[in-house]
Amino acid sequence: MDRHVGAVIARDWKHLDEDDVRVRPGRGSRPRTRQRPAHEDAVSGLVVAVDRGRYRVLVRQSKRKEILVTAMRARELGRKGVVVGDQVALVGDVSGQPDALARVVRVEPRTSVLRRTADDTEDVERIVVANADQLVIVTALADPEPRTGMIDRCLVAARDAGMDALLCLTKADLASPEKLLGIYGPLEVPAFSTRRGGDLKELRELLTDRMSVLVGHSGVGKSTLVNALVPDAGRAVGRVNAVTGRGRHTSSSALALELPEGGWIIDTPGVRSFGLAHIPPEDLILGFPDLVEGATRCPSHCSHLEETCALDAWVAEGHTSPARLESLRRLLTNRGDEES
Known part of the structure; x- marks a missing residue:
């Protein structure tokens, strides 16, 4: 800028008005803050169902009285998800009336998270349920x-989530459970077989006072089992396709139900695959406790697929069945196999 011109502008600045000066907008007098309301008056509840952005939350008002409250997620939660099994804090209208709507303002720390992916190459994890302490793997002995x-995938997922596993074999009136019990009995995984109209007393004892989530293929009888355990559950029951051998999805979303004896079961939609992309390949073997000790003999950084892998000798010595090693290697080589 010319020095003379600059001197004129400096001398005459006081003759300018606001129309002659470009004013930048200010930031306002109220500073931004990251602090959020404490919501000290919030009430606690258990998420028992999720449906299209609405949450059904069980709120206990006393030992003998509880109500179901419909809620939406508050904006302050950000991207944090809310799933069945979550313990949450609610504000707003918690009366439970038909047109009432509360807000979920806080999700309490989770004790466990059961995750899966659509397949073994999917990057997106899906949280199945939160805060469950027992995974009930429901498998039909026949049809399908x-x-x-x-089963092996679910055992790996249970171990990753820090949950106990229970094997529930349905339709024992159609086929014997002996073969599967022979495979998984040595792993010390509790197992129970059921038949239509059979006594569920032993199974009830294994579920009492626990938060258990039922997982299995479509058509294995989860909904039938739930209706027997909780008579007023009213879960829809489907049939298995005679051509494909697959069941029809009769449960469209997870649902938590309180057991008469105490404890909870969470029924989940039937799945055709249980992806484990969220678990590093080197950690998959931890879901095979019968192979872990044998893996200590392997060379450093063994992928358990090489000819030098010591697991072949471990199996040959009779420590576990060849089928177990084959299952591990199938996960390692083709974890996207939906039919495995």
Whole structure:
């Protein structure tokens, strides 16, 4: 700028008005803050169902009185998801009336998270349920035929989530459970077989005072089992396709139900695959406790697929069945196999 011109502008600035000066907008007098309301008056509840952005939350008002409150997620939660099994804090209209709507303002720390992916190459994790302490793997002995690969995947997922596992074999009136019990009995995984109209007393004892989530293929009888355990549940029951051998999805979303004896069961939609993309390949073997000790003999950084892998000798010595090693290697080589 010319020095003379600059001197004129400096001398005459006081003759300018606001129309002659470009004013930048200010930030306002109220500073932004990251602090959020404490919501000290919030009430606690358990999420028992999720449906299209609305949450059904069980709120206990006393030992003998509880109500179901419909709620939406508050904006302050950001991207944090809310799933069945979550313990949450609610504000707003918590009366439970038909037109009432509360807000979920806080999700309490979770004790466990059961995750899966659509397949073994999917990057997006899906949280199945939160805060469950027992995974009940429901497998039919026939119609449809049992798939040990699905059982093994669920055992890996349970171990990753820090949950106990229970194997529930349905339709024992159609086929014997002996073969599967022989495979998984040595792993010390509790197992129970059921038949239509059979006594569920032993199973009830294994579920009492626990938060258990039922997972299995479509058509294995989860809904039938739930209706027997909780008579007023009213879960829809489907049939297995005679051509494909697959069941029809009769449960469209997870639902938590309180057991008469105490405790909860969470029924989940039937799945055709249980992806484990969220679990590193080197950690998959931790879901095979019968192979872990044998893996200590392997060379450093062994992928358990090489000819030098010591697991072949471990199996040959009779420590576990060849089928178990085959299942692990199937996960390692083709974890996207939906039929495994």
